[in-house]
Amino acid sequence: MDTLTRAPRSPDLPTVCRSCEARHGGVCSALTAAQLMELSKHSSRRTIYAGNEFIGQGESVSSYSNILKGVVKLSKVMADGRQQIVGLQFAPDFMGRPFFEQSRMAAEAATDTEICVFPRRAIERLMAETPELEHLLHSQALEELEDARDWMLTLGRKTAQEKVASFLSLIASHGDPEAGDRSVFELPLSRADIADFLGLTIETVSRQMTKLRKEGIIQIENNRHVTVPDLARLAAAAGND
Amino acid sequence: MDTLTRAPRSPDLPTVCRSCEARHGGVCSALTAAQLMELSKHSSRRTIYAGNEFIGQGESVSSYSNILKGVVKLSKVMADGRQQIVGLQFAPDFMGRPFFEQSRMAAEAATDTEICVFPRRAIERLMAETPELEHLLHSQALEELEDARDWMLTLGRKTAQEKVASFLSLIASHGDPEAGDRSVFELPLSRADIADFLGLTIETVSRQMTKLRKEGIIQIENNRHVTVPDLARLAAAAGND
DNA sequence: TACCAACCTTGACCCAGATCAATTCCTCGC
DNA sequence: GCGAGGAATTGATCTGGGTCAAGGTTGGTA
Structure with a gap:
């Protein structure tokens, strides 16, 4: 291992995985x-x-x-x-x-x-x-x-409302950046999965989503499509300092 | 970094940290x-x-x-x-x-x-x-x-009873191995800290400890000194498969 | 040996979120 | 467009664990 000579990085060759034909992360x-x-x-x-x-x-x-x-x-x-x-x-x-x-x-x-x-x-x-x-x-x-x-802090110490808002914030920040706008995204998880992620039940997730919707913090279309008019307000609802 | 020559490990020199005068982990x-x-x-x-x-x-x-x-x-x-x-x-x-x-x-x-x-x-x-x-x-x-x-599984999905039993199991398995016997140990945390670790309140931790004591799964002396007659029974109470 | 302060336990009551039970809403195949 | 079936919402009720309020232990100090 000490003796191994590494090939120099060549700018001529594309640094992509050939079989994937896509740039790796x-x-x-x-x-x-x-x-x-x-x-x-x-x-x-x-x-x-x-x-x-x-x-x-x-x-x-x-x-x-x-x-x-x-x-x-x-x-x-x-x-x-x-x-x-x-x-x-x-x-x-x-x-x-x-x-x-x-x-x-x-x-x-x-x-x-x-x-x-x-x-x-x-x-x-x-x-x-x-x-x-x-x-x-x-x-x-x-x-x-x-x-x-x-x-762990979310699971151990936040309320149902804060947990759901935290989840939405997480998705907003990891969502497809190609869309450009972080405030509109598709939820990648079903309500059941969201519940399993947050340590809640499906019903509680649903109720809290409704609550956030009625408070105007989020808009939901077709169950999965979410719009957040004000990301800072969502973050505040998530209990983030 | 490629050109750096590492000194060979010599068995003659003690591999201890001098200023600590103790073997590192x-x-x-x-x-x-x-x-x-x-x-x-x-x-x-x-x-x-x-x-x-x-x-x-x-x-x-x-x-x-x-x-x-x-x-x-x-x-x-x-x-x-x-x-x-x-x-x-x-x-x-x-x-x-x-x-x-x-x-x-x-x-x-x-x-x-x-x-x-x-x-x-x-x-x-x-x-x-x-x-x-x-x-x-x-x-x-x-x-x-x-x-x-x-x-995270403990925080999100376990009951208070299971959480407390999980904590005790954790301490039993990480406790000072010099004692030899994993079934007797000192709790390194106060009730308040245990509560903060488990996402519970002090009162709930106390009640669950009392419950485990009354069920004969643990014995407690002077708040901190714990004896577990049967570690497998504790693990079962922790919900571990 | 007595006191103090921090820590722990216990009891009574309450509430956030779970559970149980209907609807209602999407999606997709036809 | 229509129906079927899973997914989501909503409502009614229950309960595990939180909250509030006393006491009890323990260990340190003098």
Whole structure:
């Protein structure tokens, strides 16, 4: 590993994953063009339809992936069926649990999702020879940790109203930036999923959405299409300082 | 960084932090003896008494530390004072938020605590030149992330009874292993802290402890000293499959 | 050995959110 | 356009855990 000579990054070669024919998110930006080409040979694109679970809780994981499009929910389930969504992954997030053979949660497509899959071994080899890649994944993990801890505050200490407003704020800030306008977005989750994310019931989520609507903080069309006239007001309703 | 020659690990030199005169936890095991000696020059030992906050929320962080003894609680506070403990750090955990200049939470000693402090820059320099160190901190971060997500399930979906039992299980499994027996331990947190960790009130924590006591699942002496006759029964009460 | 202050427990009551039970609303196939 | 079936809303009622209010313990101090 010490003796490995890394190919210099060449600006001539496109830094895209060939098999995906799409620019990857974070992972690829730490790789040289040569490494990317090599990785491309082992990677493949997959489409996963909404509601499809593609990694089960307790399952062994032999591949990692980049999310190219869509939203993936990560959840933990108790023996009696109680469920908690512990994280959402948006494009262009990298998904994988380096070092853990067994997944301790399930991954399911919330919306129709496209991912680029590479074998676990390929990433681990690259990580061993490219400190920049490990650094990138490390900082991603720390950000996810920070997000998870923010959500713990939401779960443990906020009221139903604040939880729902927090969720809407989260989606507003992670929503498709192509639309340009952060104040109009589609909800990627059903009411049932929102409830599982917030530690509430479907009925409570629905009631709080109605309440926010009647207070003029949000507008809802066709269940999923949300408009927020004033994002600051929503943030205030979420209890954010 | 590519050209840096790392000193070989020498078995003759003790891999301990000189100024601490104590063996470090994870961080130091990835360093060579020479690096450890160098790090020792910049590190110092500190004692922090229970209840002392040593990193404030929003404060800028210029040093990292190893916990040598004691328990540290990490917490987030809302503008109106509602508080959530988002993690506990036990010896010999490494504490620090590489890459984040600003701490987004507070760190406070739960019990009397001894830490070994080094400047942020020193660790960052070492991390840049030692991939093993980054790898170690990366895997620690992933484990903390997994723990945080497990706790999200506890916060979002468990009953008060299950939450308290989950907390006791956690302490039993992280408690001082010198005692040998995992079924007898001192609680490192007050009832108020336990409540903040579980998203409950003091009164509810107290009532659930009494209930567990009356059911014979635990014994309590002097508020803090706990005996668990049957750890499996406690785990079952915590809702763990 | 007595006092004080912080911490913990217990009781009575209340309310936010859960549960149970209908409707009503979308979406999609035909 | 029509109907079927899942998804969402709304209403009525219940309850787990919060709130408010006393006491009881414990440990430190003199």
